[in-house]
Amino acid sequence: MADPKSRPAFPKAQPTTEPKSPLEASPEPPLETSPETSLEPLEVDDTACFFDYDNGSSQASSTQSLSSSIKDHVYENGRKYHRKSTDEDNKYLLPSDETEFDRLDMTHHMSLVILDGELHKAPIKGDPHNVLDCGTGTGIWALDFGSIHPGSHVIGVDLAPNQPSWTYPNVVFQTDDLEKAWTYKKNHFDFIHSRMVASAIKDWSKYTKQMFDHAAPGAYVEISEHSMAHIYCDDGSVPEDSVFYAYGNNLSDALLTLGVDVRQFSGSFFKRHLEEAGFVDVQVFTYKVPWGSWPKGKKFKYLGAVCAEILKTGFEAYGLMAMTRLLNMPAEEAREICTGCYNTIIEGKQRGYGFQWHVIGRKPEAAAE
Numbered sequence: 001m002a003d004p005k006s007r008p009a010f011p012k013a014q015p016t017t018e019p020k021s022p023l024e025a026s027p028e029p030p031l032e033t034s035p036e037t038s039l040e041p042l043e044v045d046d047t048a049c050f051f052d053y054d055n056g057s058s059q060a061s062s063t064q065s066l067s068s069s070i071k072d073h074v075y076e077n078g079r080k081y082h083r084k085s086t087d088e089d090n091k092y093l094l095p096s097d098e099t100e101f102d103r104l105d106m107t108h109h110m111s112l113v114i115l116d117g118e119l120h121k122a123p124i125k126g127d128p129h130n131v132l133d134c135g136t137g138t139g140i141w142a143l144d145f146g147s148i149h150p151g152s153h154v155i156g157v158d159l160a161p162n163q164p165s166w167t168y169p170n171v172v173f174q175t176d177d178l179e180k181a182w183t184y185k186k187n188h189f190d191f192i193h194s195r196m197v198a199s200a201i202k203d204w205s206k207y208t209k210q211m212f213d214h215a216a217p218g219a220y221v222e223i224s225e226h227s228m229a230h231i232y233c234d235d236g237s238v239p240e241d242s243v244f245y246a247y248g249n250n251l252s253d254a255l256l257t258l259g260v261d262v263r264q265f266s267g268s269f270f271k272r273h274l275e276e277a278g279f280v281d282v283q284v285f286t287y288k289v290p291w292g293s294w295p296k297g298k299k300f301k302y303l304g305a306v307c308a309e310i311l312k313t314g315f316e317a318y319g320l321m322a323m324t325r326l327l328n329m330p331a332e333e334a335r336e337i338c339t340g341c342y343n344t345i346i347e348g349k350q351r352g353y354g355f356q357w358h359v360i361g362r363k364p365e366a367a368a369e
């Protein structure tokens, strides 16, 4: 495997300067500059311990309600992966097992906490007729949206059929590859939602252009992504030789071999793509997500604890197959980096955080493809 030190590291995050509301700068002002610098620093709670929110239960509890209809898998390094995702050009390298489904559902919970219980930032009114959830995963967002909007017809599409076999009458799941030409009608969807698929999308211009072509005039699109490979820090507590950087650099290098450049990801990156595709009134909402319950404040503390729970298996979910298959790193070494990251979070001395971006845009009423 390549030595992380021999490659360009992520730029170190600047401490934030402008005080804004604690969780959100909405919408961000000048986006040509770094959007990440406009949030206020997270304050450290010196009395925090990792177990502030730990009720002793394990992340590995099984989610019985999820479908077990997955038929076609490969097993690597103790995790189960769907063939549809991994066999064809290493399309998507995260696992397809109960542990991963639990993690995705916990990530959905984290997004709800971030958005104060809302499913999106787009100003949706009433029940939009046709809704598309891109890379629906366990289908949890699509199902929640469908239940709140009984007048909407929601399609959740994913490479792998990992959704429940039961569903609400107004929610359907389909298996398809969003990187291929979309077969949906043009000018059709009244809301398109895409969350946490960035590690798998190689051509963002094509992806957002297809969103534009298939959105109805006046429809909203929302892209929600997170800074998956880089850690940010406001107080210098994450040292240069932190295992977090080893992880981030290896994961970024691995995905780069597939043509996915996660180092570029930022609110401005997704904004630019939506604008170039033709969307207007594009806005970026940026949130800090602490890695661990070290910050002051009930909401940040809770968010940090939820995030730590997600990262318990999250480092491995993103990193294990990517580093072993794409960088030829021995599995023990990859696992050691992932475990090292999680242990560092539990230790609580390195006070890092990531970003979550919600980027929304609207197709002009006059535009019809």
Ligand SMILES: C[S@@+](CC[C@H](N)C(=O)[O-])C[C@H]1O[C@@H](n2cnc3c(N)ncnc32)[C@H](O)[C@@H]1O
Binding pocket: 085, 091, 092, 094, 104, 105, 107, 108, 134, 135, 136, 137, 138, 139, 140, 141, 157, 158, 159, 160, 176, 177, 178, 179, 194, 195, 196, 197, 200, 201
């Ligand atoms: C990290 S999961 C996120 C799931 C869901 N969006 C959520 O937020 O709960 C990413 C999902 O995108 C799917 N995916 C990745 N590449 C895809 C593609 N080219 N076409 C369709 N789905 C894809 C994966 O199979 C996986 O289920």
